[in-house]
Amino acid sequence: MAIQEFTLADLKRILHESAGTDEGVDLDGDILDSDFEDLGYESLALLETGGRIEREWGITLDDDALTDSRTPRALINAVNAHLEVAAAA
Template identity: 70%
Template sequence: MAATAFTLNDLRTILLEGAGTDEGVDLDGDIADVDFQDLGYESLALLETAGRIERAYGISLDEEAFDSARTPRALIDLVNAHLSAGSHVS
């Protein structure tokens, strides 16, 4: 997937495809600053999400930086920083 920016909609798609969603969680709402745990995503689901992002966008996310991205906005910013820096996987 050749993309210049990673968006909230891109993240929603990856979350739904990889881990689904808990009943009662509306990913279409204003979730940008909601903690992933409050959205029902635990560490295993987030690892799956990271793997899907890395494969789809050809980047390698730093594990420590990824672990500190606790909200969708923080993760989107992290992915976009990698995309703009050209940190692509060889």
């Protein structure tokens, strides 16, 4: 069974749908290593984003996956790590 990969496009869509986008923030730019706070996403927005990821992708993210992931790249890597574990189970 092939492991489905969570991508930056998936994250951008979920961020926009769950928390919207602050005026002046361009999610189409190079945001992989930008801090979520700099992009206008605080802890509550990230919790909502995490919940949507869990529902859509059928995984359970541990608390550290969201609190330790300060950038889109870190969150994408955390989600993909959870997807790999779920696929191996």
